[in-house]
Amino acid sequence: MPRDQKLRTTEEFKFAKSFLKDGMSLLKVSKQTGIPYATLHDHLRGRYVGRDPPSFFGPTNELTVSEEESLINYIEYMAVRGLPLSRQNLKRFVIEIVKKSGRKTLFNLENGPSDKWVTKFMKKHKNLSLKKSHPLEKCRAEISQNQIDQYYDLLESTLKRLDLMNDPTRIYNCDESGFSGRLNGTKKVIVPKHIRHPYQTQVNISGHITLLLAISAAGQTPPPLVIFSGALPRDDYSTGIPDSWLFEKTESGFVNSDLYMNWFNNAFLPSIGRKRPVLLILDNHVTHLSTYAIDAARDNGVDLLFFSSHSSHLLQPLDVVYFHALKQKVADMSVELGYFGIKTLPRKFFPKILMQSMNRLTGLTVSSSFSATGIYPFNKKAVHALEFNPSSCASQSRAVNDGDDPEERQACDSCGHSKDNILVKMGLVSADLANILVEPPKSKQIGNKKQSKRKTLNTARVYPSISPSNVTSHNTDETTVPSNDEAQPGSSGTNIIQKTITKQGTKRKSKECTTSTRKKKAKKSMKKSKAIIDDDNVLCIACMTNNQQFYWVGCDRCDNWVHYECLPARVQTDVDLSLITDEPWYCNVCVQSEE
Incomplete structure (x- = not known):
């Protein structure tokens, strides 16, 4: 059974030596302080002179304390970024660090550290473990x-x-x-014992x-x-x-x-x-x-x-x-x-x-x-994104200056890495290893390939229901939907056109809503160019948002509106032709209804 190993500090050994100076035997000092007899004996003979820390397991460290601390911080940083290191990656970084230092090493500089060294490295750092990774799309990361x-x-x-x-x-x-x-x-x-991997x-x-x-x-x-x-x-x-x-x-x-x-x-x-x-x-x-x-x-x-x-x-x-x-x-x-x-x-x-x-x-x-997921009981701290938290590092990280925004730093044209290693500025990696432990490269645009125009809803949003105070009996002829002013303030996605729902199931616009007037004005300008609508009640029928940063296109038959950027390329061509020729343009809903 393995012994109960424990790292000892310099202060503990100084405290033990104070008993020896008082004439106490080595065996009694071992029982008094809890430090093994052999460990005290080795220290008295000078076996651990010059080591920092003075007591540790295994042979002499091939990495210095600073190098090992930087490597641990880098492993944590890459893991939370969705780019965890494998055993081979770890070995490659260790070899690069040792080569840069120029000191003698017991490692094979071609194959790197052995698997046994990696196992002991993982055992030494209890916060690290080997786990099977799961695929994650880049957009989710x-x-x-x-x-x-x-x-x-x-x-x-x-x-x-x-x-x-x-x-x-x-x-x-x-x-x-x-x-x-x-x-x-x-x-x-149940399988025979000699079968190593049962499938x-x-x-x-x-x-x-x-x-x-x-x-x-x-x-x-x-x-x-x-x-x-x-x-x-x-x-x-x-x-x-x-x-x-x-x-x-x-x-x-x-x-x-x-x-x-x-x-x-x-x-x-x-x-x-x-x-x-x-x-x-x-x-x-x-x-x-x-x-x-x-x-x-x-x-x-x-x-x-x-x-x-x-x-x-x-x-x-x-x-x-x-x-x-x-x-x-x-x-x-x-x-x-x-x-x-x-x-x-x-x-x-x-x-x-x-x-x-x-x-x-x-x-x-x-x-x-x-x-x-923190919904019930409500807990807004239940979920964390794949973002690095500097406070979780073993070392005390420094705050990054306002001018060190990752989005504003210049990237190398050949490899995509940032020219200024932000990990050094954060205090996670020592300056000597800035060219080895680098942050992940940014994704580059290949050639003249345009980025996808597909819209994604980057914020959560809520669509409120009819207020209970405004809901009447099912026998009434009409049930009025509250306007957006009665909905939750400040929540995106609540901009729905106010409607009145009749008993027969038909829908007509409320007389109080001024959306129709604004649409007519916008449609007049659309004959010459794409419209810009400032009405918060209008939703794009493609992405169901009210993003005012895009141009709007209105159907010449119904009251549907859509972002020009949300339309497929072939439909955008039809819209451009209608603007040039003054011909009407119909949305997909109207086209399908005719068919």
Whole structure:
């Protein structure tokens, strides 16, 4: 059994030597101070003279204290930036550091340190560990802490406005997840001892299946929507399944706006009770952003809160906890039934396995999805972006000057690295290693390739529902939607055109709204150039935002408006031709209605 090793400081040895000067024996000093007898004996013989610290494990350090501290800080910095170092990377940096120092070393300068040295290095620094990395898209890695803080600020104000800080029964999260035959069983298997790596084939599912599901912070699960690719299973697949479950089909097996609206109206709304308002948190999938979905939520007392783009892996309860646990249950149950290897899981059995897997997940698993993301109980410090926190370093880092903004520093044309190593200015890396431990290079624009004009919603936003005080009985002829002035102030995304909804389901513009007048003025100017609209009530039908930094294009038939930059290139060409020839231009909605 290994001995209990512990690093000793210089003060501890000075304290032990004071007992020796008083005539106490070495053995008694060892028992009195807790320092092993052999260690005290070695120090008295001068074995550790010149070492800093005076006592450490293993042979003499090949790296100085400053070099090792800089390397540890660099490992932490790269890890939180989404660029963690591997064993080979660590060995390469160590060799570069040793070569630059010019001192003698026991390392092989061609192959680098041994694996045994790396293991001892990791053991010495307890805050480091080897873990398997997971792929992360670059756009997700670039989510900033400011975007996350803005989301939590908006979430907090929305929960307080709706009086939901202590009511988890009216907080829901909705999302889609696919099942396409990539499920792996997680239970341990029995194999002969000589087999080093036991393998198990994946669970195969014919076609693609999409699950549209919502969960509440109280552990409730409304009926889901299961979408099959191609066609529904031929045999009976709904026996034993609750009648409230919905089953649909599409050619690809993916969800679309019509199916989402069918689930929202026929499964979600009937299962959330009558108490309003209800908060539904969801991502920026195109099916969630249609005007029909937003209007249906507003008319039924459901407030919609959208994450910022590319942040669902951090903020969405279903993605963070629930879907992982659910897919593991589905895979384990499929393996238990023998559907793995060459035996494909029949699609008719999938709903039954899915239902049993959902039943095996307790309400605690569902509610923990919200606590892990800081929604309920509310905790704005629950999630952190992939940004470096200098205070977490072993060394005391220095603040960076205002003029050292990473976006303003000049990058090298050949390698993309910054000419001024910001890590040195932050105090994370010593100046001697500035050319070795460099910050990650910036992404460069290749040639004359233009950047994508695809718009992303970089901030969270909320679409408030009808205020309960303004909702009258269902027998009345009209229900008036409150204007934007009555909505939450300061929240982006609430700029929806004020409408009046009649009993027959038709919609007409409110007489009090001045949007029509402003649109007519803008359309007159559009005949000569693209319009600039200063009306906060106008939303782009493509990105569903009111960004005033882009030019607007209005349909000559209906009242739809769209950002010129949000249109495809071929449609932009049609708009330019209409401006030149004075011919009318119609939006995609009007064109499809004619067909």
